[in-house]
Amino acid sequence: MSLNKTREDRLPLLPLRGLLVYPSMVLHLDVGREKSVKALERAMVENNLILLCSQSEVSIEAPTEDDIYKIGTKAKVRQMLKLPNGTIRVLVEALNRCEIVEYIDNDEFYEVYAKDLFDVLSDNSENNALMRSVLKQFENYISLSKKVTPETLASVSDINEPGRLADVISSHLSLKIKDKQKILETLDVHERLEKVLNILNDEREVLELEKQINKRVKKQMEKTQKEYYLREQMKAIQKELGDKEGRAGEVEELRAQLAKIEVPEKIKEKIEREIERLEKMPSTSAEGGVIRNYIDWMIALPWSKQTEDDLDITHAEKILDEDHYGLEKPKERVLEYLAVQKLVKKIKGPILCLVGPPGVGKTSLGRSIARTLGREFVRISLGGVRDEAEIRGHRRTYVGAMPGRIIQGLKNAGTNNPVFLLDEIDKMSMDFRGDPGSALLEVLDPEQNSTFSDHFIEQPFDLSNVMFITTANAVHNIPRPLLDRMEMLYISGYTEIEKLEIAKKYLLPKQRKEHGLTDDQLVVDDKMILSIIQEYTREAGVRNLEQQIASLCRKVVKEVVSTDESKQVTVSTKDVEKYLGPSKYRYSLAEKENQIGAVTGLAWTEVGGDTLTIEVTVMPGNGKLTLTGKLGDVMKESAQAAFSYTRSKAKELNLEPDFHDKYDIHIHIPEGAIPKDGPSAGITIASALISALSDVPVSKEVAMTGEITLRGRVLPIGGLKEKALAAHRAGIKKVLFPEENEKDLNELPETVKQDIEFIPVSHMDTVLEQTLIQ
Known part of the structure; x- marks a missing residue:
């Protein structure tokens, strides 16, 4: 572009930040930059003319040629005023468009050669139509936007020049600088009007959308404010009446409860979310009851509450001895646990399984352990449980859903570290409702139970602080994976001497108290109690013994009440039959005489050891x-193995070689209604068979247990302690047992080892030497 560079074409340049000036506009500008101030001063000295061009980027403090738009507006400076803060306020009147042709090298201020630009007019009739459309759209814009006053519309409507109309309307629109610059650079008036019309259309659509959104927001806010106002009114009314009913009072009460308890942050957030749900729920909603029940459970659980362990071992030993006589191994295990706790402070709760016959004190030992530790005691019975939900709970979407028994027990205990007794763990079963034994795997695994998940609670609960104790009568009914997670403690049963001590120290005082008798009103001696143990009970534990003592107390109470309440009743051995009736069992189950073809065997049952007589008739x-x-x-x-062994040894045993052809042999074990099984009767059957065939009697003082091979070797058996106790109860003096079981003798009470001679045997020859009386 060529230009005759005259003095009139040379103008000082004022770069504008965030502002664009159209021709015919009159406005105030605040100028603060040094170069801009000097440019104004030059303009005032020369002819009051200055070129106003916008910067492409507002943030640039010292713009270069590339940062300033080429087309701007020539303006006349009408007034200039210095402000106290150092800036200059200037009043300018925009004249016409101008284009920068060349920058003049000037370090003090921006100075350029500029060329005037003029509007390009086209068909007037079309321009008139466009002007009307633009004015109509601008009117709509003003009605939607509150940024432009209606007076502005009146002043704009009087403009007859299409180019000036487009410029004035553009100046009132909230557009970006680059969009305003495009309109400024458009010299064709028709094209400029079209651009303004398009912009007005777009703005109208945006404003209509904003209006709809604002209307929805306002409506929602009005609804929320109304609800809030009504709730506040309701609270005020309820407060005035002292009425805590209704959803608001319920929610307030729950929040107060939550503030009082200590719970992990994650659990607290969960409870708060549920309370918020409850708050928004209508009081008539059925789901509200479900949520309330869930919140009550979550608040009631002892998330962080626990009792402090009493780790005084001397005191613990005293308590255990007070509560139980004997049971040395279980007591020793509890004291070991306490000792470890005292040193390391925290140990993953051991899972102890107390295995033994009924009535030996498994459950009461669990209660004593809790008392020893100073912990709460929880007991649940698993006998007959066949539903997995009993352990893990139901989903809370079900009607009547509740947590499982583990969570229920913890709530009842009120602490997260009770002693938890799972009674009769061997009596669980499974069906279509699931396998509760498998559900217990997570509970009884110290590596997993720190994040136990109940279906109802839906949040992990830490069970690692709980001391779990389980009880069982037999181990073979417990699933193997569950068995691996537990430490077995076997409680075999009591000797007669131990039962006597238990009756004197625990059972008799307890029954006296329960029946309202004093020590003076009922006097018994040791022989009488021993008589009850031998003639009226036949058990490994002491439950039946306690029942007999209770029966004795009832008879004595009746006698005292019907005569003289101060009367003293002394029960001796000869009076036992008067109070308890005829004896139920023989004093001794051992044979009174040596028998041919009858041998006493020892058996293990789920209720402890027992003796059984094996008879053989030829x-x-x-x-x-x-x-x-x-x-x-x-x-x-x-029996088949014993028979084959006898046939193979007929010659050595001086038996008739063809006895198996000449005689029928009948092997019978009395009490035929009771099922009997197990690999420990081989040497007993063989001894009875050889005695019957050889017509040689068997010693009445001998009992035996052991399996036999076809070559006469004696194999090891299980349950030696229980069998030895049964032999002791029966008055047996000599017990033959497999040599490989000799290590089990260490578990026997000293009184049993003193009264019975235990003879280890490894072959049938040794058995016959000890049993047959030649």
Whole structure:
């Protein structure tokens, strides 16, 4: 572009930040930059003319040529005023568009050669139509936007020049600088009007959308404010009436409860969310009851509350001895736990399993452990439980849903570290409702139970502080994975001497108190109690013994009440039958005389050890072998093995070589209604068979247990302690047992080892030497 560079074309330049000036505009500008101030001063000295061009970026403090738009507006400076803060306020009147042709090298201020630009007019009729459309749209814009006053519309409507109309309307629109610059650079008036019309259309759509959004927001806010106002009114009314009913009072009460308890942050957030849900729920909603029930459970659980352990070992030992007589191994294990706790402060709760016959004190030992530690005690019975939900709870979407028994027990205990007794763990079963045994795997695993998940609670609960104790009568019914997680403590049963001490120290005082008797009103001696133990009970534990003592107390109470309440009743051995009736069991189960073909065997049952007599009768016949007494497959095989051994050793045992062809043999084990099975009757059957065939009696003082091989070797058995206790109860003097079980003798009470001679045997020859009386 060529230009004759005259003095009139040379103008000082004022760069504008965030502002664009259209021709015909009159406005005030605040100028603060040094170069801009000097440019104004030059303009005032020369002809009051200055070029106003916008910067492309507002943030640039010292713009270069590339940062300033080429097309701007020539303006006349009408007034200039210095302000106290150092800036200059200047009043300018915009004249016409101008284009920068060339920058003049000037360090003090921006100075350029500029060329005037003029509007390009086209068809007037079309421009008139466009002007009307633009004015109409601008009117709509003003009605939607509150930024432009209606007076502005009146002043704009009087403009007849299409180019000036486009400029004035553009100056009132909230546009970006680059969009305003495009309109400024458009010299064709028709094109400029079209651009303004498009912009007005777009702005109108945006403003209409904003209006709709604002209307919705306002409506929502009005609704929320109304609800808030009404709630506040309701609270005020309820407060005035002292009425805490209704959802608001309920929510307030729950929040107060939550503030009082200590819970992990994550759990607290969960409870707060549920309270908020409850607050928004209508009071008639059925789901409100479900949420309230859930919140009550979450608040009631002892998330952080626990009792402090009493780790005084001497005191603990004293309590255990007070509560239980004997049970040395379980007591020792509890004291070991306390000692470890005292040193390391925190140990993953051990899972103890107390295994033993009924009535030996498994449950009461668990209660004593809790008392020893100073912890709360929780007991749940798993007998007959067959639903997994009993352990893990139901989903709270179900009607009547509740947490499982573990969470319920913790709530009842009120602490997160009670002693938790799972009674009868071997009596669980499974069906279509799930396997509760598998659900217990998580509970009884110290590595997993720190994040136990109950279906109802839906949040992990830490069970690692709980001391779990389980009880069982037999181990073989417990699933193997569950068994691996527990430490077995076997409680075999009591000797007669131990039962006597238990009756004197625990059972008799307890029953005296329960029946309202004093020590003076009922006097018994040791012989009388021993008589009850031997003639009226036959058990490993002491439950039946306590029942007999309770029966004795009732009879004495009746006698005292019907005669003289100060009367003293002394019960001796000869009076036992008067109070308890005829004796139920023989004084001794050992044979009174030496018998041919009858041998006392020792058996293990789920209720402890027991003695059983194996009888063999030989009759003329053709070699038929008959087995009776409701025997299981294992015992039948033991009888077959004993018979084959006897046949193979007939010559060495001085038996008739063809006895299996000439005689029928009948092996019978009395009490045929009771099932009997197990691999420990082999040497007993063989001894009875050889005694019957050789017509040699068996010693009445001998009892035995052990399995036999076809070559006569004696195999080891289980339950030696229980069997030894049964032999002791029966008055047996000599017990033959497999040599490989000799290590089990260490578990026997000293009184049993003193009264019974234990003879280890490894072969049938040794058995016969000890049993047959030649």
